[in-house]
Amino acid sequence: MASSAAPERSPWPALWALVIGFFMILVDTTIVSVANPAIKAALDPESNNLDRVVWVTSAYLLAYAVPLLITGRLGDRFGPKNIYLIGLAVFTLASLWCGLSTTLDGLIWARAAQGIGAALLTPQTMAVITRTFPPERRGAAMGLWGAASGVAMLVGPLAGGFLVDGLGWEWIFFINLPVGVVGFILACILVPKLETHSHRFDIPGVFLSAIALFLIVFGLQEGEAHDWGMIWGPISVWGLIVVGVVVLGLFLWYQVRTKNEPLVPMELFRNRNFAWSNVAIATVGFTVTAQALPLMFFLQTARGLTPTESALLLIPMALAAGVVSPFAGALLDRIDPRTMLIPGLLLVSISLFTFAMMMNTQIPIGWLLVPSALLGFGNAGMWGPLATTATRDLPLHQAGAGSGIYNTMRTFGSVLGSAAIAAFMQSRLEENLPGVKDATGGFGEGQMPDAIAASFADAMAQTMLLPAAFILLGVAAVLFLRRPKHLTRTASEDLVDEPVVE
Numbered sequence: 001m002a003s004s005a006a007p008e009r010s011p012w013p014a015l016w017a018l019v020i021g022f023f024m025i026l027v028d029t030t031i032v033s034v035a036n037p038a039i040k041a042a043l044d045p046e047s048n049n050l051d052r053v054v055w056v057t058s059a060y061l062l063a064y065a066v067p068l069l070i071t072g073r074l075g076d077r078f079g080p081k082n083i084y085l086i087g088l089a090v091f092t093l094a095s096l097w098c099g100l101s102t103t104l105d106g107l108i109w110a111r112a113a114q115g116i117g118a119a120l121l122t123p124q125t126m127a128v129i130t131r132t133f134p135p136e137r138r139g140a141a142m143g144l145w146g147a148a149s150g151v152a153m154l155v156g157p158l159a160g161g162f163l164v165d166g167l168g169w170e171w172i173f174f175i176n177l178p179v180g181v182v183g184f185i186l187a188c189i190l191v192p193k194l195e196t197h198s199h200r201f202d203i204p205g206v207f208l209s210a211i212a213l214f215l216i217v218f219g220l221q222e223g224e225a226h227d228w229g230m231i232w233g234p235i236s237v238w239g240l241i242v243v244g245v246v247v248l249g250l251f252l253w254y255q256v257r258t259k260n261e262p263l264v265p266m267e268l269f270r271n272r273n274f275a276w277s278n279v280a281i282a283t284v285g286f287t288v289t290a291q292a293l294p295l296m297f298f299l300q301t302a303r304g305l306t307p308t309e310s311a312l313l314l315i316p317m318a319l320a321a322g323v324v325s326p327f328a329g330a331l332l333d334r335i336d337p338r339t340m341l342i343p344g345l346l347l348v349s350i351s352l353f354t355f356a357m358m359m360n361t362q363i364p365i366g367w368l369l370v371p372s373a374l375l376g377f378g379n380a381g382m383w384g385p386l387a388t389t390a391t392r393d394l395p396l397h398q399a400g401a402g403s404g405i406y407n408t409m410r411t412f413g414s415v416l417g418s419a420a421i422a423a424f425m426q427s428r429l430e431e432n433l434p435g436v437k438d439a440t441g442g443f444g445e446g447q448m449p450d451a452i453a454a455s456f457a458d459a460m461a462q463t464m465l466l467p468a469a470f471i472l473l474g475v476a477a478v479l480f481l482r483r484p485k486h487l488t489r490t491a492s493e494d495l496v497d498e499p500v501v502e
Contacts, residue, residue, distance in 0.1 A: 011132035015141055017190040018125045020183035021088045023148045024176055025118045028095070030156025031163075031172040032057060032111075033292035034307045037300045038169045043104040052104060054293065054422040059108045061289070061418055062217055063115030064122075065411035066210045069263050070202075072123035072404020080124035080131075080400065081191045085184060087120025092180030099173035119411075126403035130391045131194055142388040143329015151322045158315075161308030205263035208251035213412065215244030220419035265401055268394070273337075274402065276480045277390035278409040280341070283474035284382055285413030290421040290467035291352055297425075298359050298460035302453045305365070316369050320376025321383075329384045337389040341478040344381020345471055351375035352468035359461035361454045382474075389481060417467065424466050428459040 032039075040053040075083045094113035101107035133141045163171040219231075219240035228237050255262040269275040299310040328340060351374035358367055387406070394402040432455040 011128075011141070014128060014132065014191045015144060017183070017186040018084065018128055019144060019148045020179065020186060021084065021091075021121050022125045023152055024179050024183065025091070025122065026148065026152035027156040027159065028114070028173075028176060029057075029060075030152060030292075031160035031175075032060075033296055034157045034160035034311055035164050035169045035172050036293065036296060038164045038307060039104075039107070042169060043102075043107065054418060055108050056104070056111055057289070057293075058217065058415065058418045058422070060111040060115040060118075061411055061415040062214065063112040064118045065115075065217075065408060065415050066213050067116060067119040067206075068123060068408040068411060069209060069401075069404045070206050071120045072127065072400040072402070072407070073263070074120070074400070075124045075127050075403075076398070076400035079193055080127045081187065081193055084121055084124035084128075084191065085187055087117045087122075087124070088180055088184050088187065089117070091117030091121060092176055092184070093117075095173045095176035095180065099170040122407050123400055123403040126387060126391060126406065127399040128191065128194070130394055130399040130403065132192075135392050137333065138392055139332035139384070139388045140326075140330045142384040142391075143326040143332070151318065155318075157311030157318075158308070161306065161311035164307040202255075202258065202260060202263035205251060205255060205258070208247055208254060209263065212244050212248035212251055213415070215240045215247065217244075217415045217419050219244060220416065220423065223423055264405055265398055268398065268402055268405065271393055273389050273393065273481050274391075274406075276477050277386050278406055280345070280382075280474040280477040281386050281390070281406060281410045282413035282416075283471055283477065284345075284386065285410040286417035286420070287348065287352070287413075287467040287471040287474075288417070289414040290417035290470070291355075291464060293418075293421055294425055294460040294463040295355060295359075298457055302359075302361060302457040302460065303365065313365070313368050313372055316373035317376035317379070320373050321379040322376075324377060324380035325384055328380050329388065332385050332388055336481075336483050337385050338478055338481050340381050340385045341389070341481070342475060344378050344385065345475045345478065347374050347378030348382065349378075349468050349471045349475070351378060352464055352471070356461045356464040356468060359464060360457050361450075386478075417470075421463065421466060425459070425463045428462045429456070432456070432459040432462075 036053055036056065039056060044052055071083065071087070091114055094110055094117055097110040097113060098107060101110050129138060129141045159175060160172050163169075163175065219237050222231060223237040223241075226237055231237050231240065255264045256266055269278075296310060299305045299313065300307065305313075332340060351371040354371035354374065355368070358371065390406050391399070391402060433452060
């Protein structure tokens with residue numbers, strides 16, 4: 001009899017309950033991207049440096065990325081339902097802290113607390129899908145997961161625009177409170193308690209991975225602000241990054257050599273689809289995070305749109321992603337994933353290059369709806385299909401570990417994207433607007449004078465080229481995928497609960 005912790009009931013109600021928490025995290029991310037100019041105007045009005053306000057996103061992503069490997073293991077050990085509920089409670093309470101913050105530093109710390117809650121919550125959603133849906137039906141479940149991403153792209157920016165314009169930026173966080181309470185109650189009722197598996201916790205691995213991630217990301221984030229020179233006394237920015245890379249190498253060496261249960265079970269990477277899906281999702285995380293900042297600053301600062309008006313331009317993207325994702329997920333159960341992933345990722349790149357060409361002060365705003373729609377179709381072809389491909393053949397007893405690795409790669413990509421885009425955006429600003437870094441006053445909310453708006457728009461357009469090009473690395477990664485094993489087996493063969501060695 002196959003080892004399975006799935007209860008004798010439909011897994012769909014539990015998935016719907018879990019999607020509420022996952023949806024809230026996605027909405028929170030998109031809301032903040034719309035509200036960044038308003039947050040900067042309210043809490044950091046005198047600075048022309050964008051690095052500090054970008055930490056509102058980077059602190060969240062850093063706190064999100066660092067614990068993901070162990071929080072996936074915690075779900076295997078103590079049950080995904082229990083860890084999910086703890087994470088949802090932490091995230092909801094941290095949202096209250098964010099809304100009550102009166103300084104930028106205070107908001108950054110509150111966002112870090114949100115990231116910890118999100119790290120506890122996120123791996124459990126994918127782990128429950130992996131453990132309750134059979135491989136041949138997992139694409140449809142991940143289609144719902146992808147559809148949640150698409151709807152969040154619509155709800156987040158629109159809600160952010162209305163809330164920022166009508167009530168103030170604080171309410172983009174207060175709105176999480178009722179959603180979190182409802183999600184907590186539904187998860188208590190609908191999500192089953194699944195079988196737990198005994199795991200040792202790789203404490204040295206946790207510390208090594210945390211130190212490596214922090215040093216690399218902090219160095220990238222602060223590099224531009226310190227002219228890539230000294231940051232603390234004799235310590236340089238590049239020194240931090242190099243030490244971080246060395247520690248990361250030490251972490252990987254330790255994971256291969258340790259006789260105890262490693263934080264990252266390296267045998268999972270012998271599954272070719274799991275390995276290359278992780279590479280691809282890192283490029284997706286980088287791109288999605290990086291593209292939001294220059295676009296929103298262009299729309300609200302160079303073109304003078306309100307947050308609500310900026311969000312309305314994203315409706316085609318959200319509708320395309322939300323409508324197409326469930327169909328894409330169901331279709332993925334019957335086709336080679338590359339036939340969907342390659343066009344999806346390419347569409348994302350094409351849409352961002354198109355945005356870059358259109359980001360100037362002369363083009364009619366309505367033309368931006370075209371790349372917005374292309375971006376939505378591209379999203380439908382990458383989120384659910386990548387997650388399905390990565391997790392389809394995971395052994396059930398390592399579902400949490402695999403989900404933690406996958407989400408770590410996605411979030412690590414997002415952290416790097418946030419750090420890289422901050423540095424690149426600032427360098428483009430200084431190139432197109434010489435002396436902007438030392439100018440008095442600041443920019444954030446509201447349109448800037450026409451005399452410098454064109455140069456500012458050029459800087460944002462040039463910045464958009466970075467994520468447009470980077471996502472092409474994801475296209476290269478998915479070329480190495482193979483057909484899932486459930487498509488290559490005969491109907492009489494059992495789907496064994498072990499990773500494929502390829």
